[in-house]
Amino acid sequence: MIEFEGVYGFEISKPLKLDGLTIQPVYQDFTKLQKLSKDENCYHLTGVIRYEKSTVEIDLFDLEGVLAFIDHRDVIVANKIQAKDMHEAISKLPSQINGLKRHGGGGKVIMSDAFSESSREDFTKLALDELAKDRNNGNLDRSVFRIAFFKTIEVFRARKQFREVSYYLLFSALESLARFSESDYTSSAEIPISQFLIGLGFDVKQNNPQNLRRSISTYSNLRNALFHNSQTKTEVNYNGDVVELNLNDYFGYFNRLMPLVIIKYLGFDDGHIRWQSWIDRQPFK
Structure with a gap:
């Protein structure tokens, strides 16, 4: 049998x-x-x-x-x-x-x-090979990739979904990978995150007032408003212009970005994935 x-x-x-x-x-x-x-x-x-x-x-x-x-x-x-x-x-x-x-x-x-x-x-x-490395290191609680990976999928696995919780999981997953990869545990989050993403080949900037979707400070400011003030909206001053950021306007972009980060981090590229899909929602070539 x-x-x-x-x-x-x-x-x-x-x-x-x-x-x-x-x-x-x-x-x-x-x-x-x-x-x-x-x-x-x-x-x-x-x-x-x-x-x-x-x-x-x-x-x-x-x-x-x-x-x-x-x-x-x-x-x-x-x-x-x-x-x-x-x-x-x-x-x-x-x-x-x-x-x-x-x-x-x-x-x-x-x-x-x-x-x-x-x-x-x-x-x-x-x-599975990458997760096995982390599992075999004898200290699962400090396994950066493993924790980031499972935080990413917990967003849709959760039986009851709350956008604020989902955003926190995604942001903390990205921040932990970025700080680990850049060996930067002291700077403001947008600094290692932007360096990390640019290193992976993503078209982003730390600050980009002309394109807030590609500006890491957008997502960092929303995270801070959510974490420190329990607010899903925040106002930011860009060169004298006050702009309101709303989590509902940017959550979709960030939610699509994080899986691509995981895939890039693993070094996987089958030639079919469109790495700009977090912006234009067209996942495959």
Whole structure:
């Protein structure tokens, strides 16, 4: 008998091979798969893990997180069973998990395997390797990438969503990565963040009054207003002109930026991702 386990809510139409296991797709009809994987009311069985080793090093908590990050929608790995083959495994596994409402995180950030066969597999391996390094360092509480990664996906995984909490999670994730990467733990946040993002290739400036969306001080000022004054609006003086910043106007940009930062930080580029998509909302080439 072979060990299998269900993957619920992940868009997968091609086998995804990892060390010691393969995730096999349940559906070949891509239109049906898309509909089921995006269902907000329950988690449908869309993939099945076939374990190929008795001991697998991959942590399933991390695997769930990476698969969720890819689609920017929560994914569940559950219900380990034994079966003689894939067909029997599908028949034995529950077809869906009910009782939990799913929230979308703005759309997938890695191209569908129907259009780029290896992108999701390659990214999954890269992300799991990085998370494994952090897990194996013996001090998870101080693992900068791990904490930033899971803060980023907690934004859409949370059962009850509050924009103020989401913004704090995203900003603190970016700030921690930036300060760690730039070895700057004393300057105002916008300084290491702007240096970090520019180093990754993003078209931003520390201060850019002519384009507030690309100005890191915009997001830093909103964070300060939220954190210190519990306000979602703040007024900023730019060369004598007073401008009101509203979190509702800028949250979407920042929410789209952070996944791209994670992807860039990992060094992943399959040639399909548009790095300006946090501005124009066109994720793929």
